[in-house]
Amino acid sequence: MDGVAPRAVVTPTDEEQVSEVLRFANAERLTVVPRGNGTKMHIGNPPTRVDIVLGTTRLHRIVEHDADNLTVTAEAGVTLPALQTALAARGQRLPLDPPRAEHATLGGIAATHAFGPRRLLYRAPRDLIVGLHAVLPNGERVKAGGKVVKNVSGYDLCKTFIASFGTLGVITQTTWRLYPLVAEERTLRASFEDVEQAAAVAAQVMDSVLVPVALIITNMPLSPVMAVRPSPVFLALFDGVPEAIERQVRQTAQWCEAAGASEVQTLRGAAQAQCWQVVRDFPCRFTYDPDRSLLCRAAVPLTRVADLMHAAEEIAPTHHLAAHVCAHAGVGVVYVHFVRPPNGTESHIVAAATALREAAEGWDGYLVVEYAPAALKKQIAVWGAPRGDHFLMRRLKTAFDPHDIMSPSRFVV
Numbered sequence: 001m002d003g004v005a006p007r008a009v010v011t012p013t014d015e016e017q018v019s020e021v022l023r024f025a026n027a028e029r030l031t032v033v034p035r036g037n038g039t040k041m042h043i044g045n046p047p048t049r050v051d052i053v054l055g056t057t058r059l060h061r062i063v064e065h066d067a068d069n070l071t072v073t074a075e076a077g078v079t080l081p082a083l084q085t086a087l088a089a090r091g092q093r094l095p096l097d098p099p100r101a102e103h104a105t106l107g108g109i110a111a112t113h114a115f116g117p118r119r120l121l122y123r124a125p126r127d128l129i130v131g132l133h134a135v136l137p138n139g140e141r142v143k144a145g146g147k148v149v150k151n152v153s154g155y156d157l158c159k160t161f162i163a164s165f166g167t168l169g170v171i172t173q174t175t176w177r178l179y180p181l182v183a184e185e186r187t188l189r190a191s192f193e194d195v196e197q198a199a200a201v202a203a204q205v206m207d208s209v210l211v212p213v214a215l216i217i218t219n220m221p222l223s224p225v226m227a228v229r230p231s232p233v234f235l236a237l238f239d240g241v242p243e244a245i246e247r248q249v250r251q252t253a254q255w256c257e258a259a260g261a262s263e264v265q266t267l268r269g270a271a272q273a274q275c276w277q278v279v280r281d282f283p284c285r286f287t288y289d290p291d292r293s294l295l296c297r298a299a300v301p302l303t304r305v306a307d308l309m310h311a312a313e314e315i316a317p318t319h320h321l322a323a324h325v326c327a328h329a330g331v332g333v334v335y336v337h338f339v340r341p342p343n344g345t346e347s348h349i350v351a352a353a354t355a356l357r358e359a360a361e362g363w364d365g366y367l368v369v370e371y372a373p374a375a376l377k378k379q380i381a382v383w384g385a386p387r388g389d390h391f392l393m394r395r396l397k398t399a400f401d402p403h404d405i406m407s408p409s410r411f412v413v
Helices: 015-028 080-088 106-112 155-161 195-206 240-259 268-282 282-288 301-317 346-362 392-402
Strands: 008-010 034-036 054-055 062-064 070-077 129-135 141-145 168-178 182-189 214-218 233-240 263-267 293-299 322-328 333-338 368-369
Touching: 015 034, 015 054, 015 129, 015 168, 034 106, 034 168, 034 182, 062 080, 062 129, 070 080, 070 106, 070 233, 080 106, 106 168, 129 155, 182 240, 182 268, 195 214, 195 233, 195 240, 195 301, 195 368, 214 301, 233 240, 233 268, 240 263, 263 268, 268 282, 282 322, 282 333, 293 346, 301 322, 301 333, 301 346, 333 346
Parallel strands: 008 054, 034 054
Antiparallel strands: 062 070, 070 168, 129 141, 129 168, 182 233, 182 263, 214 233, 214 322, 293 333, 293 368, 322 333
């Protein structure tokens, strides 16, 4: 992780073995970094040291699928595709689409609060997890929540572990609320001359009775035949019964045409699937230029999404960079991928991220650097300035992990 090699890698097969590993590590003051399939290991500060990487991939049992209550309980190492296959046999699904979903594990999704474009309608892991099991740094095994959606006992503990990035303990099992499989999905795609036009349509959709699954505005190519730097593209995804989808797509198309869209089309089948895979995996585009890339995730009020996209596109050339932008327009999350040319310097990319963070914070938002080469992470605050609740997070870390053995420095410092 970030160039720091572990002294040992262990892959327990059950929760008791996880407990034994943590008891030993805590007694010997050895640091432990939990890991699923590694799809989110690039997020966070570089570790101070890594003694043990604790892999969860052998915790791969689906413990219980309660189809009548629309819940499923599975161990941390179960991959999302494996779970979806099992659920589909009973006509159900877990409506998550995180980056690199084909490799993501349920424990990793929970620990990093990973989400994708469908978050607009189906929410994020924090809203879908109704219970979990975890092992604390001292080896104690704890449970929170329950196996039915209405059971909220211990729910705060669930929220504490979700998005903790392995700094409080090891999530070993999660229980999720499920949804029925949908009859159909359809995507409306529209091209605009500027971001404001696309943002105006997104605002119309959000203020209407329509129920979009996802709303995206992006400047990146969505297929091999598109230009490298296309005009802003607006995407609206709808699901459900065909009649309802048709009405919503037709209404959104009318708004796009009235706003000045140069092209409006409906996507289905393979073209639709390819389009949303590109959007879903946008946060992983840094893998194309790992040594010259920096990926930011900003969150701003919905009314400022277009402003932040403009800011990114204006900041990039002033620092001799390219900027690819993908905004989840319905939730206010904007991903920005800065890439420097081969002759560019690290100072350019750090300056660009700093300027974009200042813009986001000026609009009552925040910015996190999700990926940067290890050398750059030492020059920029990955998580930004401590927030007002930092002291609470610090107290939680101290209470759960007094010897600071779990993923030290990655998240709360």
